[in-house]
Amino acid sequence: MAEKKETPMMAQYRSIRRELPEDTILFFRLGDFYEMFFDDAKTASDILGITLTKRHNTPMCGIPYHASAGYLERLVKAGVKVAVCEQIEDPATAKGCVKRAVTRIVTPGTILDEVALDGNQNNFLAGLYKGKNRFGMAMLDLSTGEFWIEESGDVSSVQANLARYAPAECVVAEEQMHDPSFKELTLEATNTLLTACEDWTFEASSANDFLQRHFDVHSLEGFGCSSMAAALGAAGGVLYYVKTELRRNLSHVRNIRVKNPQDYMLVDETTATNLELVAPINSNRQAYKATLLNVLDSTKTAMGGRLLREWLLRPLNNLVQINARHDAVELMVHNQTYLRSLRDILGDIKDVERLISRIGSTSGNPRDVRAMGVSLEQMPMVKALLAGKGTMLETLGEEITSLPELVALIDTAIVDEPPLNLKDGGVIRPGYHDELDELRDAATQGRKWLAEFQASEIERTGIKSLKVRHNKVFGYYIEISKSYLADVPESYVRKQTLVNAERFITPELKEYENKIFGAQERSIGLEQEIFNEVRRQAVEHLETIQKNALAIGQVDVLASFAERALSNNYARPAMGDDGRLDIHDGRHAVVEQMPDAERFVPNDTRLDRETHQLIIITGPNMAGKSTYIRQVALITIMAHMGCFVPAAKAEIGLVDRVFTRVGASDDLARGRSTFMVEMQETANILNNATPKSLIVLDEIGRGTSTFDGISIAWSVAEFLCKNKDMQAKTLFATHYHELTDLALILPNVQNFSVLVKEKGHTITFLRKIVPGAADKSYGIQVARLAGLPDEVISRANDILTNLEEGEFGDTGQPKIAKKRPHKLKANVSQLDLF
Numbered sequence: 001m002a003e004k005k006e007t008p009m010m011a012q013y014r015s016i017r018r019e020l021p022e023d024t025i026l027f028f029r030l031g032d033f034y035e036m037f038f039d040d041a042k043t044a045s046d047i048l049g050i051t052l053t054k055r056h057n058t059p060m061c062g063i064p065y066h067a068s069a070g071y072l073e074r075l076v077k078a079g080v081k082v083a084v085c086e087q088i089e090d091p092a093t094a095k096g097c098v099k100r101a102v103t104r105i106v107t108p109g110t111i112l113d114e115v116a117l118d119g120n121q122n123n124f125l126a127g128l129y130k131g132k133n134r135f136g137m138a139m140l141d142l143s144t145g146e147f148w149i150e151e152s153g154d155v156s157s158v159q160a161n162l163a164r165y166a167p168a169e170c171v172v173a174e175e176q177m178h179d180p181s182f183k184e185l186t187l188e189a190t191n192t193l194l195t196a197c198e199d200w201t202f203e204a205s206s207a208n209d210f211l212q213r214h215f216d217v218h219s220l221e222g223f224g225c226s227s228m229a230a231a232l233g234a235a236g237g238v239l240y241y242v243k244t245e246l247r248r249n250l251s252h253v254r255n256i257r258v259k260n261p262q263d264y265m266l267v268d269e270t271t272a273t274n275l276e277l278v279a280p281i282n283s284n285r286q287a288y289k290a291t292l293l294n295v296l297d298s299t300k301t302a303m304g305g306r307l308l309r310e311w312l313l314r315p316l317n318n319l320v321q322i323n324a325r326h327d328a329v330e331l332m333v334h335n336q337t338y339l340r341s342l343r344d345i346l347g348d349i350k351d352v353e354r355l356i357s358r359i360g361s362t363s364g365n366p367r368d369v370r371a372m373g374v375s376l377e378q379m380p381m382v383k384a385l386l387a388g389k390g391t392m393l394e395t396l397g398e399e400i401t402s403l404p405e406l407v408a409l410i411d412t413a414i415v416d417e418p419p420l421n422l423k424d425g426g427v428i429r430p431g432y433h434d435e436l437d438e439l440r441d442a443a444t445q446g447r448k449w450l451a452e453f454q455a456s457e458i459e460r461t462g463i464k465s466l467k468v469r470h471n472k473v474f475g476y477y478i479e480i481s482k483s484y485l486a487d488v489p490e491s492y493v494r495k496q497t498l499v500n501a502e503r504f505i506t507p508e509l510k511e512y513e514n515k516i517f518g519a520q521e522r523s524i525g526l527e528q529e530i531f532n533e534v535r536r537q538a539v540e541h542l543e544t545i546q547k548n549a550l551a552i553g554q555v556d557v558l559a560s561f562a563e564r565a566l567s568n569n570y571a572r573p574a575m576g577d578d579g580r581l582d583i584h585d586g587r588h589a590v591v592e593q594m595p596d597a598e599r600f601v602p603n604d605t606r607l608d609r610e611t612h613q614l615i616i617i618t619g620p621n622m623a624g625k626s627t628y629i630r631q632v633a634l635i636t637i638m639a640h641m642g643c644f645v646p647a648a649k650a651e652i653g654l655v656d657r658v659f660t661r662v663g664a665s666d667d668l669a670r671g672r673s674t675f676m677v678e679m680q681e682t683a684n685i686l687n688n689a690t691p692k693s694l695i696v697l698d699e700i701g702r703g704t705s706t707f708d709g710i711s712i713a714w715s716v717a718e719f720l721c722k723n724k725d726m727q728a729k730t731l732f733a734t735h736y737h738e739l740t741d742l743a744l745i746l747p748n749v750q751n752f753s754v755l756v757k758e759k760g761h762t763i764t765f766l767r768k769i770v771p772g773a774a775d776k777s778y779g780i781q782v783a784r785l786a787g788l789p790d791e792v793i794s795r796a797n798d799i800l801t802n803l804e805e806g807e808f809g810d811t812g813q814p815k816i817a818k819k820r821p822h823k824l825k826a827n828v829s830q831l832d833l834f
């Protein structure tokens with residue numbers, strides 16, 4: 001049998017598909033649908049759960065155009081790239097097969113649709129490039145136009161950024177995909193899609209060239225990054241990928257900022273996770289959203305929400321900047337009426353940063369423009385409220401520009417509640433444009449004429465059931481039921497016969513129909529033109545609007561800090577540079593907010609280099625040791641981000657980095673056992689801490705045998721105290737009471753313990769931290785509270801008594817082993833007993 005000849009459309013499909021990478025799915029526009037064919041159809045139908053059909057043996061599936069955003073989002077979230085191919089000429093006037101072209105390729109790092117994006121989180125696409133001994137990183141958020149670079153000699157700083165900003169996608173030069181120095185990066189463990197791009201796009205000369213051309217400048221000096229070869233390489237790679245390979249509009253990306261790791265306190269991935277800064281460790285606590293971010297976030301705008309997250313994961317490390325934030329917060333704390341007015345206005349500001357990006361990339365719809373107008377209308381009020389206030393607030397006020405002409409234009413041109421789709425009409429306000437008003441009148445008049453025409457025809461013909469109707473095939477027509485057919489005038493032209501009726505047209509009716517349709521069509525076209533002009537004028541102010549958004553975000557976070565300071569009773573910390581930490585009545589910001597929690601008992605903390613450099617905290621299980629040491633870390637971080645702190649009073653010396661080693665969990669995804677994780681985290685601390693660091697250690701060495709554990713813990717503590725280059729402020733919670741002896745031999749070590757009240761077999765937790773070491777562990781009492789069977793508790797008490805009496809024998813075995821020799825093998829290890 002002769003092979004069936006391929007249709008022109010299928011030939012067109014194949015030629016477009018051939019140009020795309022394998023890992024891309026092609027959305028091929030056919031009328032009101034996007035169709036997918038062959039393997040694309042199989043993959044998409046699997047991911048989307050839609051029916052896979054076959055036509056002429058070709059597997060295919062389709063999704064309706066109007067509902068495509070949701071499907072596209074699901075595919076992209078599953079890690080697939082989607083190329084959207086549109087009809088680029090009007091099918092009505094096209095000769096032969098309609099012309100089609102891929103207009104954009106959407107990837108996880110470049111999805112823009114609102115449905116897919118969390119307003120309070122950036123959606124970054126990262127670029128990574130290793131130059132000569134330097135690692136460069138670029139971050140682009142297409143949805144906001146934010147673009148920044150950073151360079152470091154240390155790959156761990158790249159890792160910290162990857163963890164902190166959780167980019168949806170990361171582009172890397174092909175030749176560096178398997179570079180050994182990137183081995184430590186654990187992109188596979190995150191949801192980041194790794195995309196390899198051609199090497200030359202990252203090379204200095206081409207990267208410089210792309211950037212200069214994109215920003216339309218002769219040199220990058222003005223951006224302060226001309227010597228950052230590695231970072232510029234990363235930025236060049238990102239720019240080329242998005243602009244050229246994905247064919248995306250980047251006209252709203254007008255600036256590139258440089259971030260310097262030295263300006264920030266380093267909060268690494270482990271610390272952010274352990275302290276539950278933005279995500280709870282334990283998923284069943286999800287319901288309470290027990291994170292510092294959640295406790296601190298009372299921002300009113302999406303810009304503020306995103307910035308708060310950034311400030312939390314990247315606290316400052318500069319006294320002047322920190323104090324500037326504290327000054328602004330204090331001013332608002334002292335003037336609550338002022339704070340309320342400011343926050344009320346902020347509440348009316350929409351996500352202008354993302355709105356202007358959408359409007360700038362021409363996907364902005366009438367509602368986006370209207371929301372922009374309403375938001376910009378608030379700017380003069382915010383500006384007025386910030387003026388004359390001194391502090392950062394005044395500077396931020398000066399950075400805000402009111403755009404009265406644009407606000408007036410949007411207000412007079414666009415109706416209050418426009419439809420989402422421009423094609424629906426009714427976007428432009430009546431009275432704004434004479435010709436549009438006339439066309440609309442003509443359409444309305446036409447409809448009125450139709451009603452009158454029907455009435456006069458009924459009267460003229462005497463046919464009571466005569467109706468003027470409309471359908472897509474005939475346009476307007478006259479319908480007359482069978483029983484009146486005899487009375488139909490001769491001038492009526494028959495178009496269709498139904499079972500009970502016949503349909504007619506008349507030249508007069510057709511003439512009016514043309515007028516109505518013509519007017520409607522032209523009025524929609526004119527609305528489109530007017531709307532595009534409004535949009536164009538908005539885009540002219542793109543950079544100003546982006547600057548406004550940046551300033552509003554900062555004002556919002558500062559106001560949110562002030563609100564939380566008032567509602568949660570926080571105090572302004574006094575910042576210093578002497579490395580001391582002195583906290584009075586400090587509290588755990590998150591634990592104190594937990595619903596159903598007991599009343600929180602505040603505690604003091606003193607840390608300094610001379611006498612209180614390493615604090616050992618002992619006390620029963622469940623007493624509050626972990627809570628206490630974490631609360632100190634949280635207070636320190638909060639102070640550095642510019643926030644007030646949960647304490648009666650606090651003096652906080654600048655800290656360059658907060659380290660935490662808490663809890664024990666294995667990391668199967670990265671192939672590491674519990675003890676291995678523990679030791680790697682400890683090694684990281686010992687290798688990187690400085691005298692300006694704060695270290696929080698919640699038990700070390702628990703993942704191995706007691707003797708090994710105590711030995712490691714002791715020597716770690718000793719190292720931290722004796723090593724002059726180290727001597728970082730350290731809080732060390734432990735159950736190894738042996739460690740409390742360190743205070744006897746080292747002048748900079750102090751013992752503290754958590755008070756409990758003991759009555760018979762039960763204990764009450766007092767949650768108070770007091771000087772001195774704890775004398776007992778009370779582990780068995782806590783086990784009883786936890787509901788261990790009485791038999792087990794009683795046997796444990798026996799064993800404990802024996803151990804306490806005899807301690808360990810010469811071989812390191814508990815003496816109890818001697819009491820029951822018949823039950824134990826000769827070589828049994830000490831831990832087997834338990």
Ligand SMILES: Nc1ncnc2c1ncn2[C@@H]1O[C@H](COP(=O)(O)OP(=O)(O)OP(=O)(O)O)[C@@H](O)[C@H]1O
Pocket residue numbers: 591597598599600601602619620621622623624625626627628767
């Ligand atoms: N200062 C406090 N005020 C009120 N409740 C507290 C306080 N400190 C801790 N708690 C409560 O006690 C619980 C147990 O505290 P935490 O986990 O800090 O004890 P721990 O001594 O570290 O225990 P373990 O040694 O078993 O790890 C916390 O979940 C919290 O609900």
